[in-house]
Every structure is written in C-alpha cells, then in structure tokens.
Amino acid sequence: MVGIIKEAAVGSFLSVKQIAIIVIPLMVFMEILKDMGVLNRIANLFSPVVKIYGMKKESGFPLVIGIIIGLSYGAGIIFRSSREDNLPKRDLYLITYFLVSAHAVFEDTAIFMAIGASGALLLVTRLLVAAFFTFLASRLIKDRDEIMSEKAG
Amino acid sequence: MQSSQRSLSLETIKRGLLAGIDVTWQLSRIIIPIYFIVTFLKHTPVLNLLSGLFSPLMRIFGLPGKAAIVLVLGNVVNLYAAIGAMVSLSLTLKEITILAIMLSFCHSLPVETALAKKIGLSAVNVIAVRATLAIVSGIAFNLIL
Numbered sequence: 528m529v530g531i532i533k534e535a536a537v538g539s540f541l542s543v544k545q546i547a548i549i550v551i552p553l554m555v556f557m558e559i560l561k562d563m564g565v566l567n568r569i570a571n572l573f574s575p576v577v578k579i580y581g582m583k584k585e586s587g588f589p590l591v592i593g594i595i596i597g598l599s600y601g602a603g604i605i606f607r608s609s610r611e612d613n614l615p616k617r618d619l620y621l622i623t624y625f626l627v628s629a630h631a632v633f634e635d636t637a638i639f640m641a642i643g644a645s646g647a648l649l650l651v652t653r654l655l656v657a658a659f660f661t662f663l664a665s666r667l668i669k670d671r672d673e674i675m676s677e678k679a680g
Numbered sequence: 681m682q683s684s685q686r687s688l689s690l691e692t693i694k695r696g697l698l699a700g701i702d703v704t705w706q707l708s709r710i711i712i713p714i715y716f717i718v719t720f721l722k723h724t725p726v727l728n729l730l731s732g733l734f735s736p737l738m739r740i741f742g743l744p745g746k747a748a749i750v751l752v753l754g755n756v757v758n759l760y761a762a763i764g765a766m767v768s769l770s771l772t773l774k775e776i777t778i779l780a781i782m783l784s785f786c787h788s789l790p791v792e793t794a795l796a797k798k799i800g801l802s803a804v805n806v807i808a809v810r811a812t813l814a815i816v817s818g819i820a821f822n823l824i825l
Contacts, residue, residue: 531719531720531723532716534719535715535716535719535720535768536716538715538719538767538768539708539711539712539715539716539764539767539768540712542711542715542763542764542767543704543707543708543711543712546704546707546711546763547700547704550700550703550704550707551696551697551700551701551703551704552700553700554696554697554699554700554703555692555693555696555697555700556696557696557699558692558693558695558696558699559688559692559693559696561686561692562686562687562688562689562692563688598792598795599795602795602798602799605799616800619799619800620799620800620801622799623796623799623800623801623806624801624809627792627796627801627806627809627810628785628809628810628813629784629785634703635759635784636784638707638759638763639763639776639777639780639784642763642766642767642776643773643776643777644773644776644777644780645777648777648781649777649780649781649784652781652817652821653781653784653785656785656813656817657813660809660813
C-alpha cells in the first residue's frame with residue numbers, strides 16, 4: 528500500500544513538473560507577444576485568408592485569436608466582433624466549426640509534447656484538418672443559403 | 681478591429697507567470713487525484729477487466745483497451761484529466777501521439793458544446809463533427825505512424 532502511494536505521489540509530481548516547465552514559459556511568451564501587439568498583427572495578417580471560406584475579412588480576427596488563445600476567450604471576442612462588425616450568421620457558424628476542432632493550439636500542443644507526443648505533427652495535423660473541414664462546411668452552407676435565397680426570390 | 685493594447689513591461693512577465701502557474705495549478709488539481717486513482721486501479725483486477733472489455737474497440741486505433749479510460753476522461757471531464765490517466769498508464773510514444781490527436785479534436789464536451797451552442801450550432805452537430813474528426817485521425821495516425 529505504501530508502495531502504491533509512493534508510486535502515485537512521485538509519478539504525479541514528476542508529470543506536473545514536466546508540464547510546468549513547458550507551460551509557464553509558453554504563457555510568458557504569449558503575454559509578451561500580446562503586449563508587443565504581435566498577436567493582433569498575426570490576426571490581421573491572416574484575416575484576408577478567410578475569404579476562401581467566403582467570409583467577411585473582419586471574421587478572420589476572432590477566428591485567429593480563438594485558434595491561438597482558446598475557445599472561451601475566443602467566444603468573448605466572437606461575440607464582441609459579431610456586434611461591432613456585424614458578422615453574418617454563416618461566418619459565426621464557420622468560425623465555430625473551425626474553433627471546436629482547433630483552439631488553444633499552442634497550449635494543448637505544449638502539454639501533449641511535455642508527455643512525449645510529437646508537437647509539430649499534432650499542430651500541423653490539427654490546423655490542416657480544421658481548415659479543410661471548415662472549407663467543406665463553407666461550401667455546404669453556401670449552397671443552402673443560395674437555395675434559400677432562390678426560393679425567397 | 682481595434683483592440684486595447686498594453687505596452688511591454690514587467691507586468692507582462694508577471695501576467696504570463698501567473699497565467700502559467702494558474703494552468704499548472706488547474707492541471708495538478710486534476711492530474712494528481714486521477715494519477716492516484718489509476719495507480720490504485722492498476723493494482724486491482726478492475727483495470728485489466730476494463731482493458732479486456734474495450735480492447736476490441738480500441739484496436740481500431742492501435743490502442744490498448746485501457747486507453748478507453750483516457751478517451752472517456754478527456755471527453756467527459758477535460759484534457760487535464762485525460763493527461764492524468766495517460767501519464768499513469770504506461771503507454772508507448774505512438775499510443776500517446778494517437779491519443780493526443782484524437783483528444784485534440786474532441787475533448788471537454790460538456791463545457792465546449794455549451795459554448796458552441798451559445799453561438800448557435802446544435803450540440804448534436806458539434807459533437808458529431810468532433811467525434812468524426814477524432815475517429816478518422818486516430819485510425820489514420822495508427823496506419824501512418
């Protein structure tokens with residue numbers, strides 16, 4: 528029994544330590560990027576890319592922020608920019624499809640890397656798959672809108 | 681979009697450290713108890729029983745039966761819970777990477793589905809998409825790695 532407790536205590540401590548060594552510097556680095564305005568610049572840089580989804584340019588900002596920082600923070604930004612920039616419902620759906628599959632990508636990847644997974648493989652796969660799935664969704668949702676507007680017209 | 685911007689200072693480092701410590705704290709609050717529970721289970725027949733039950737299903741992903749615990753915890757609780765189980769079970773690097781990609785796409789379903797619903801997508805819709813991505817990527821990683 529004492530052996531089991533010792534095994535669990537040592538093992539869990541080492542795991543937490545291993546993760547802390549990676550996560551704490553990462554969070555400091557992210558704050559530095561935020562305060563230097565790099566995060567906003569990255570988001571603005573990638574904004575036009577969302578045009579391939581047929582989305583408004585303004586929709587790119589909440590999407591990129593959500594991918595980098597996370598879903599709960601991302602949702603806050605999404606609500607704010609959907610009010611300020613008047614984002615269409617279709618854009619909100621597509622942003623959400625992308626974000627439920629890929630959000631807080633650096634934090635999640637760092638934690639999995641700490642326990643031995645290949646970080647580059649995880650990050651690239653996750654982003655590419657989310658981007659491709661959102662592309663498929665963007666075609667489908669567009670079709671439905673066209674059908675609806677044809678009916679309305 | 682105009683965003684409030686702060687300048688780089690000692691405050692930046694402090695905020696980053698606090699955020700990092702907070703993540704570590706949230707994580708250890710979950711990882712430590714789960715590590716203890718799984719370690720205890722390892723010394724009882726329960727783990728082998730569960731493992732045997734799930735091994736036909738988990739074989740699709742090239743995972744041992746006990747990895748089902750990781751997927752269940754990750755989806756019902758969150759990633760930290762899954763990681764607690766992953767580090768206490770002895771898994772190979774390939775198994776860890778397969779679980780990591782599956783969990784990346786699909787995790788913390790109660791909390792994150794609620795968020796997606798707020799934006800207007802249905803729960804069934806979101807969960808179906810995420811589970812499909814997890815299953816396909818798990819099978820693919822098993823074949824490729």
